[in-house]
Amino acid sequence: MILVKLYGTGGCTMTAAGAPGSALNWMRRSRHGFGLIRITRVGRPAHQRTTHSATHRFLCTKTTIGFRQQMDHTIPPKEYKWTPGNLINENFKLGDHGHVCVVLNRQIQVPAHVVKLLWKNAAVRCAVDGGSNHWRDFVVAQAMSKKANGSAPTTPLEPLDVITGDFDSITEETVDFFKTTPKVHTPDQDATDFTKAMAVLQPVMTQRKIQDVVVFHDTSGRLDQVMANLNTLYKSQKDNCNVFLLSGDSVTWLLRPGKHTIQVPVDLVTSQRWCSLMPVGSSAHNVTTTGLKWNLYHAQLEFGGMVSTSNTYATEFVQVETDANLIWSMGAYEFEDKVRQAAKT
16 A cells, blocks of 8 residues: 655645555645655565665656756756847848748837848738738838938838738728738637738748748737737747747747747847846746846746846846746847937948
8 A cells, every 4th residue: 555645834644545646636636735745655664665766756746847857957958049139230131041021000110221121131021900001101101201312212112922810900092002912811800910910921931941920019009919919929839930029129039948048139238238038928937047137046937926027138148948938028229329320420
């Protein structure tokens, strides 16, 4: 017979168990704060018992097991490498096969020269429902600006490849403006137009081996819309799909469970720009960082507990090891300041 001895704040209890799993289930059902279960076989002579024998072992809760496995590296963490400088410096291109540009139904906050370069280097260009209105405004504004400044004609912006959505926001004027652009109707009301657009784009991305999506994102909008965009990051997470939300002064993306190395542009390190790690949706029980000014060591992040905001950098390379999804957000260059500085030189 096997007895399970439960150690807690109120002493110990002996209860029969057919298997270790039943003890864990009992713990969860009873909601006791037991941190340790010791299993021993009754009637075995004491001299035959050893601390690390197969019949005398320690079981932990699922969270603790995952914690110990990751820290002991009995299960090697999956490794990811990120170079956000490709989004916010002179390259403005992601991946060997290009990236996808997506315009949401929000005002485009990203400065014009950044938008144009990302758009030019994109392999696929998509507007989501009312986002096509904002893209039309952007195209018209760029043309008028060139004309007003008397600048020489330049190559026009690359055309949209597709417009998706339930089309409750696109105007008739925009429909006529993009009359030759393919349109994919996605009427499902149980998902946002952004989420549905990702589903439309996924087969094309797979066929053309595109892994990165750049989304023009408005952080000054309604909170529910910002959270809906973050939710799409979670829904879109795949090994072959990285989605970046780009606003006028920040870049945001999802860090999946594993070990992440982020190469931070030197300008951001020297200017001590902000960065944050947010456990949106669920707790992260084991987060360790290096390269930040205020590092975490086996920390638990959760709303109602600790979150990491307004952090900054100690080095160019930041490492984040996590056992759960985290939202990483970082201040980008002050785009407009860089434009003004460039105009003066």
